[in-house]
Amino acid sequence: MKTSTMRTIRFAMLLALAxxxxxxxxxxxxxxxxxxxxxxxxxxxxxxxxxxxDPSGVTLGNAGxxxxxxxFGTVGAYGSLATNVTRTNxxxxxxxxxxxxxxxxANGLTSTSYTLSASLASAxxxxxxxxxxxxxxxxxxxxxxxxxxxxxNISHTLSAIVSTAASGSGGPTTGTQLTSTIDFVAxxx
Amino acid sequence: MHMQTKLISRYWLLACAALLLPLTAxxxxxxxxxxxxxxxxxxxxxxxxxxxxxxxxxxGVTLTGANTNAATLAFGSLSAYGTAPSNVTISxxxxxxxxxxxxxxxxxLVVNQADGSSSNFTLTAYASxxxxxxxxxxxxxxxxxxxxxxxxxxxxxxxxxxxxNTLPVYLGIPTATGNNTGLSDTINFVAxxx
Numbered sequence: 462m463k464t465s466t467m468r469t470i471r472f473a474m475l476l477a478l479a480x481x482x483x484x485x486x487x488x489x490x491x492x493x494x495x496x497x498x499x500x501x502x503x504x505x506x507x508x509x510x511x512x513x514x515d516p517s518g519v520t521l522g523n524a525g526x527x528x529x530x531x532x533f534g535t536v537g538a539y540g541s542l543a544t545n546v547t548r549t550n551x552x553x554x555x556x557x558x559x560x561x562x563x564x565x566x567a568n569g570l571t572s573t574s575y576t577l578s579a580s581l582a583s584a585x586x587x588x589x590x591x592x593x594x595x596x597x598x599x600x601x602x603x604x605x606x607x608x609x610x611x612x613x614n615i616s617h618t619l620s621a622i623v624s625t626a627a628s629g630s631g632g633p634t635t636g637t638q639l640t641s642t643i644d645f646v647a648x649x650x
Numbered sequence: 651m652h653m654q655t656k657l658i659s660r661y662w663l664l665a666c667a668a669l670l671l672p673l674t675a676x677x678x679x680x681x682x683x684x685x686x687x688x689x690x691x692x693x694x695x696x697x698x699x700x701x702x703x704x705x706x707x708x709x710g711v712t713l714t715g716a717n718t719n720a721a722t723l724a725f726g727s728l729s730a731y732g733t734a735p736s737n738v739t740i741s742x743x744x745x746x747x748x749x750x751x752x753x754x755x756x757x758x759l760v761v762n763q764a765d766g767s768s769s770n771f772t773l774t775a776y777a778s779x780x781x782x783x784x785x786x787x788x789x790x791x792x793x794x795x796x797x798x799x800x801x802x803x804x805x806x807x808x809x810x811x812x813x814x815n816t817l818p819v820y821l822g823i824p825t826a827t828g829n830n831t832g833l834s835d836t837i838n839f840v841a842x843x844x
Contacts, residue, residue, distance in 0.1 A: 508686035527688040537699035538764030555764065557694070565686060572683070582689075588765075591692065623696055625764035632765050633696045641692045648685040 506569030510647050515560040515616050519545050531619060533557055538625050556622045562614035565647040572649035577606040582642035588624040588633030591641055593617055598643060608650060619643075698766030700810075702841045707756030707816050711737045721757075723819060728753045730825060746793060747785045747822035754821070758814035761841045768843035771808045773815075774801035778836040785822035786835055793822075794837065801840065808841065 512529035514521045522530035534543035538555040542548055549556045565575050580602040585591050591598045593605055594617050609615055626632035633639060704721035706713045715721040726735035730751035734740045737755055744752035761771050777786040777794040786794045788804050795802045808815050823833070 507684045510686040510688040512688055512690060522691075527686070528691075529688075530691040530693065533692070533694035535695045535697050537697040539699040539701040539762075540697075561690070563688070570684065589694075589696075619690075619692065621692070621694055623694075623765070627698075627765065627767040629767070635696050635698050635765050638693050638695045643690045643692060645688040645690065646685055647687075649683045 507567075508570075508575065508647055508649060509566045509568070510645060511564045511566070513562040513564060513614055515562045515614075517545055517616075518560040518562075519543060521561055529561075531559070531561055533559065533621060536621070536623065538623075553626065554622050554624050556620050558618055558620040560616045560618045562616055563645065563647075564614045565609070565611055567611040567649065570649055572611075574608045574610055574650045575647045576604060576650055577609055578602045578604050578646050578648070580644050582644055585641050586633055586639040588626065588628070588631060589639060589641075590622040591643070592620040592622065593643065595620075602644075602646065609647075696765055698768075698843070699764050700766065700768075700771065700841060700843050701762045701764075702839060703760040703762070705758040705760055705814055707758045707818075709737055710756040710758075711735070713757065723755065723757065725753050725755070725821060728821075728823060744820070744822065746787055746820055747824070749826065750783075750785070750822045750824045752820050752822045754818045756816050756818045759808075759817055759839070760812055760814040761808055761810055762812070763810045763843065766843055768810075771810065771841045771843050772806045773804040773808045773839060773841050775804055775837050775839045776801040777838075780835065782827050782831055782833060783824045784827075784833055784835060785820075786837055787820040787822070788837065789817045798838065801838075804839075806844070 510527050511525060512521060512527065514524045519531060519533070522532065533546055536542060536546070536548075536557045538550055542557065546557050546559050563577065567575070579593055579596075579598060581591065581598050581600050584600060585598070596603055596605055605617070606615070624632045628634050702719050703717055704713055704719065705716050711723055711725065713721040713723055725738055728735070728738070728740065730740065730742050734753070739754050740751060741754070742751045746752050759773070775788055775794055776798055777796050779796050788794065791802045791804050804817065805815070819837070821833070821835070
């Protein structure tokens with residue numbers, strides 16, 4: 462066993478010397494130049510998420526991108542609301558809702574569906590609870606839809622549940638614009 | 651010689667591992683599910699608001715459109731003498747108007763408040779112009795103004811909440827009104843948070 466290994470090594474070394482000698486001889490007889498071209502192909506596989514206005518919802522700011530904005534406008538338990546904002550009144554809160562669309566495109570994948578999860582970038586304003594498709598959003602990521610198809614606008618309903626308590630008593634600050642950011646992640650199944 | 655063989659074997663192992671490591675890492679990355687992200691910035695401005703609703707008062711005529719802000723109170727057929735409709739009181743001695751008789755029934759006026767800190771509200775009302783000299787009144791206000799610009803104050807300390815505020819509605823009808831004359835009047839209420 463030991464002898465055979467050593468023989469193999471010796472044979473490999475001889476081959477390498479022979480190849481080097483042949484190359485040297487060739488270079489001396491016929492000068493040449495060589496070059497190599499390495500072609501790199503980046504496979505563009507991946508997902509892309511785009512947010513769109515829903516035909517029945519409010520018009521999004523920056524619709525058609527992955528960073529849009531949705532303005533409910535001025536909301537109250539009673540009185541008029543912005544177009545395409547609906548309201549339901551409860552005993553100690555009211556809920557305003559509007560739909561918007563998410564479109565996730567897949568490229569170069571065998572996956573046929575994705576899981577949509579969402580979370581709040583920071584805690585919701587006092588007196589306000591945000592729900593996406595009836596899932597109460599928190600700063601912890603939660604699954605909104607486990608098996609959604611690619612390539613079409615999927616309607617999701619965003620709701621803001623607003624306490625009717627006075628500001629300072631658990632209710633929201635009134636008269637100033639309240640802002641929350643929802644972070645979405647679509648993951649190929 | 652034995653030591654040399656062992657060393658060579660170790661070198662081979664290391665070389666193989668070095669070659670395989672990047673390959674394994676690439677495969678692991680390729681196996682991870684790709685994902686995409688998006689952000690939606692949500693804005694809203696909450697405003698305090700109040701709501702006015704009419705309900706049938708205790709012992710009063712049943713309102714049509716109760717629990718809304720546009721109800722109808724139908725007194726029915728009224729006469730100065732004779733039997734008054736159910737839940738309607740007739741007075742021929744009221745000071746609301748002269749040469750008239752007065753029908754009355756209580757209603758419940760509910761004002762709800764949301765996202766506000768007002769402790770009560772002021773209620774004003776005005777009536778439509780009379781067609782046959784009739785006079786309207788609510789609570790103890792006396793005859794209602796018929797001008798939207800100068801409504802009559804019904805109360806300056808109305809209570810919020812579903813318990814409501816019981817208010818009698820008075821309709822004074824001149825005794826000279828013709829038989830079977832139909833009367834239709836509208837009272838416009840405005841509640842303002844104090």
